[in-house]
Amino acid sequence: DTEVTQTPKHLVMGMTNKKSLKCEQHMGHRAMYWYKQKAKKPPELMFVYSYEKLSINESVPSRFSPECPNSSLLNLHLHALQPEDSALYLCASSQEASGTDTQYFGPGTRLTVL
Amino acid sequence: QKEVEQNSGPLSVPEGAIASLNCTYSDRGSQSFFWYRQYSGKSPELIMSIYSNGDKEDGRFTAQLNKASQYVSLLIRDSQPSDSATYLCAVNLILTGGGNKLTFGTGTQLKVEL
Numbered sequence: 001d002t003e004v005t006q007t008p009k010h011l012v013m014g015m016t017n018k019k020s021l022k023c024e025q026h027m028g029h030r031a032m033y034w035y036k037q038k039a040k041k042p043p044e045l046m047f048v049y050s051y052e053k054l055s056i057n058e059s060v061p062s063r064f065s066p067e068c069p070n071s072s073l074l075n076l077h078l079h080a081l082q083p084e085d086s087a088l089y090l091c092a093s094s095q096e097a098s099g100t101d102t103q104y105f106g107p108g109t110r111l112t113v114l
Numbered sequence: 115q116k117e118v119e120q121n122s123g124p125l126s127v128p129e130g131a132i133a134s135l136n137c138t139y140s141d142r143g144s145q146s147f148f149w150y151r152q153y154s155g156k157s158p159e160l161i162m163s164i165y166s167n168g169d170k171e172d173g174r175f176t177a178q179l180n181k182a183s184q185y186v187s188l189l190i191r192d193s194q195p196s197d198s199a200t201y202l203c204a205v206n207l208i209l210t211g212g213g214n215k216l217t218f219g220t221g222t223q224l225k226v227e228l
Contacts, residue, residue, distance in 0.1 A: 042220055088157075
């Protein structure tokens with residue numbers, strides 16, 4: 001089973017709202033990732049968690065705040081977003097955050113910021 | 115120079131033909147290479163991974179890696195209309211500060227015509 005789940009599937013929020021995206025995997029993977037994907041562009045890495053610790057932050061604005069409550073869960077807290085933050089947000093997981101492990105993607109959350 | 119380069123396409127092939135998708139990368143230290151398929155509005159789905167020079171076959175798909183030329187390709191035999199999608203080449207780059215980062219090419223749009 002290589003399933004990564006994400007909720008919600010769609011989210012519409014105003015610029016003053018606070019919302020959270022959730023990601024869950026039950027494959028025993030120890031690395032989890034957040035990506036952002038704009039239309040007709042490849043996924044861009046935002047954050048990497050390895051063994052529940054933040055290991056990579058790709059200079060993401062502070063209005064995006066990641067959290068890894070346990071090895072199976074990954075959250076992305078959103079606050080004061082801008083319309084240009086509208087995108088598909090993808091969660092992925094891999095066995096380890098090594099150079100060879102395959103990353104498996106969840107279905108994504110389609111975010112629209114009004 | 116972009117880290118991972120792909121021809122954006124669209125690449126059009128007739129049904130039953132062989133589709134050839136190409137990718138070049140800039141970092142000679144890269145160790146692992148992946149092909150993902152992405153349908154419009156969906157998340158990336160792993161098609162193949164390859165780590166060693168040569169060919170790797172899985173059903174109708176063959177991945178080819180040439181580290182000396184920094185080149186990786188994907189061949190799809192007996193192309194079907196359901197293969198019509200964007201194919202993302204991804205290369206795992208080892209970071210100087212530790213850790214690694216999966217970097218995607220811009221993707222090649224494949225259209226299989228009846």
